[in-house]
Amino acid sequence: MVAIDTMMAARAQLTSAYLLHADEPALIETGPSNSLANVIEGLAQLGIGPDDLAHIVVTHIHLDHAGGVGRLSARFPKATVWVHDRGAPHLAHPAKLVASATRVYGEQRLHELFGPVDPVDPKRLRPVSEGDRIRLGDRTLDVMYTPGHASHHISLVDSETGALFTGDALGIHLPDVRVLRPATPPPDVDVELAVNSIERIRRRAGPVLMFSHFGPVDEVDELCTVAARRWKRWAGIVREAMDETDDVDRIGDILATQVSDEFEPVAGQGADTGRYEVFGSMRINAMGLVRYWNKRAEREQPAPTPASPGAPPHRTPEDRGGRSS
Numbered sequence: 001m002v003a004i005d006t007m008m009a010a011r012a013q014l015t016s017a018y019l020l021h022a023d024e025p026a027l028i029e030t031g032p033s034n035s036l037a038n039v040i041e042g043l044a045q046l047g048i049g050p051d052d053l054a055h056i057v058v059t060h061i062h063l064d065h066a067g068g069v070g071r072l073s074a075r076f077p078k079a080t081v082w083v084h085d086r087g088a089p090h091l092a093h094p095a096k097l098v099a100s101a102t103r104v105y106g107e108q109r110l111h112e113l114f115g116p117v118d119p120v121d122p123k124r125l126r127p128v129s130e131g132d133r134i135r136l137g138d139r140t141l142d143v144m145y146t147p148g149h150a151s152h153h154i155s156l157v158d159s160e161t162g163a164l165f166t167g168d169a170l171g172i173h174l175p176d177v178r179v180l181r182p183a184t185p186p187p188d189v190d191v192e193l194a195v196n197s198i199e200r201i202r203r204r205a206g207p208v209l210m211f212s213h214f215g216p217v218d219e220v221d222e223l224c225t226v227a228a229r230r231w232k233r234w235a236g237i238v239r240e241a242m243d244e245t246d247d248v249d250r251i252g253d254i255l256a257t258q259v260s261d262e263f264e265p266v267a268g269q270g271a272d273t274g275r276y277e278v279f280g281s282m283r284i285n286a287m288g289l290v291r292y293w294n295k296r297a298e299r300e301q302p303a304p305t306p307a308s309p310g311a312p313p314h315r316t317p318e319d320r321g322g323r324s325s
């Protein structure tokens, strides 16, 4: 397999696509529309022309991973498009997905970062879930359902090498910085599910984890431990900050300050740590975790019964400064 640098946001080693050489060649992740020219060029250099690509698989539908899938699939008309079944309707009809991302990023930033989002022809979409197997001829990609970062997130295991494509399930790990950071954007981050997915990835992984952001990492056990610990730590910090303030900007600042020590051992050695902020600022991570805690509080609040007409009103995400995306 080969990583193709999408050069998203004109930055190297930020967002990758992967080509699996197989009887039926498969691309994992497309990157956004804005950087498709680099992906198409990368595929051409690897000998994959418009009629050669048989499969496109995306770990989830966030625009940095799959924003370009509609446009790319039009250029590679023989490719079947695989995505988790909860994500499939949004690839066929991206309006809601784009609206949700616009609420997170704002219109201008969304356009700069990702570009247009074209629909995928529904006839070419194949929804998958836990335990499904994508057959590529001489090898397969086994599908793990790994929610947490997103409710429709899958990870993929290459039958030939045991390499496990993690998408954003653990977080972001850039090869020159070598720091694992959770990615917790709205709208459907779930900390328990994420930690559970990370533990399942730990048990299932072969020798290497393939990060979408960015590249292979072979310290599988160590990284899963760090990822689970940081997910819980970040969630705890945001929970405490919410007792102090409803202002999500302020909560983002508190989170950024308190977790800045995670860069300590490596920072200041010339690596561009600002790349971690390109598609997921700490404000956006804070927004996702605030929304998670508010949803959890609503879930745990007992439904009012006729015997207790004076039950206090629910606090909605909007009350706490969250987003209703």
Ligand SMILES: [Zn+2]
Residues within 6 Å of the ligand: 060, 062, 065, 149, 150, 168, 183
């Ligand atoms: Zn994502």
